[in-house]
Amino acid sequence: MSQLKYKRVLLKLSGEALAGEKKVGIDAQTVGKVCDQVKHLVELGVEVAIVVGGGNFWRGKFGHDMERTTSDYMGMLATTMNGLALQDALEARGIYTRLQTAIEMREIAEPYIKRKALKHLEKGRVVIFGAGTGNPFFTTDTAAALRAAEIEAEVILVGKTIDGVYSEDPKINKDAIKYDEITYLDILNKNLKVMDSTAISLCRDNDIELVVFAIEEPENIIKAVKGEKVGTFIHE
Numbered sequence: 001m002s003q004l005k006y007k008r009v010l011l012k013l014s015g016e017a018l019a020g021e022k023k024v025g026i027d028a029q030t031v032g033k034v035c036d037q038v039k040h041l042v043e044l045g046v047e048v049a050i051v052v053g054g055g056n057f058w059r060g061k062f063g064h065d066m067e068r069t070t071s072d073y074m075g076m077l078a079t080t081m082n083g084l085a086l087q088d089a090l091e092a093r094g095i096y097t098r099l100q101t102a103i104e105m106r107e108i109a110e111p112y113i114k115r116k117a118l119k120h121l122e123k124g125r126v127v128i129f130g131a132g133t134g135n136p137f138f139t140t141d142t143a144a145a146l147r148a149a150e151i152e153a154e155v156i157l158v159g160k161t162i163d164g165v166y167s168e169d170p171k172i173n174k175d176a177i178k179y180d181e182i183t184y185l186d187i188l189n190k191n192l193k194v195m196d197s198t199a200i201s202l203c204r205d206n207d208i209e210l211v212v213f214a215i216e217e218p219e220n221i222i223k224a225v226k227g228e229k230v231g232t233f234i235h236e
Contacts, residue, residue: 004225004227005225006155006225007047008153009048009225010051010147011051011156012156013050013052013156014161015078018052026085028089036218038095038126041225042124043223044225048121048127049117049147051081052083052235054076054140058077059075059076061076072136073136076102076130076134084108084109085180087099092153096123096125098117100128100129101130101131101134102135104132114151117151127151128149138233140197145199145206156209157221158211158213158221164178165179165192180215182232183236184236185233192211204236211231212231212234214231
């Protein structure tokens with residue numbers, strides 16, 4: 001454990017990160033690579049929680065003419081589908097896992113209860129939080145920040161399809177500047193789109209560090225937990 005910087009982490013995965021090159025749906029090989037690294041973390045003694053988005057299936061904004069809350073609830077179901085895929089892949093690797101959802105789905109998952117989540121983590125189980133916060137108008141970024149604060153995670157590891165925080169979208173502007181390190185306040189002032197402003201403010205208020213990295217290289221998860229330089233480090 002002496003080689004590790006963090007003892008309890010929350011891994012935030014975008015839904016698109018699980019889709020691989022297909023961009024939609026779930027790519028089993030991609031999910032497997034991520035879960036291999038999560039298994040490695042557990043074997044090192046790190047307590048791991050996961051929040052996953054649902055953009056590979058549905059985003060609230062996709063429902064253009066749809067009533068917003070209905071569209072957002074569909075997104076919450078999408079995150080649960082991704083959570084089930086992660087749970088299955090982790091358990092296939094011998095890792096005890098619990099999926100907890102903010103909306104009750106008792107036949108497939110536990111309802112979210114903080115005390116239960118903490119007990120699972122202390123016993124070495126990976127806890128996956130599905131269905132966002134359970135409320136429309138809040139993103140899974142906010143859900144990640146909220147759950148991280150509740151379980152007292154030391155860091156949120158943000159796995160994205162790009163390798164850090166940039167001044168602009170590097171997929172659109174090749175001259176965008178990458179930040180190796182940046183503060184919460186600069187993120188908010190520059191209106192950088194790494195996470196939504198509510199999530200960044202929650203992290204700032206609760207002093208939760210963030211590491212943003214490319215999930216295409218899942219070994220970055222281990223490097224980040226060991227304190228090695230990967231992606232972008234966000235702090236106070």
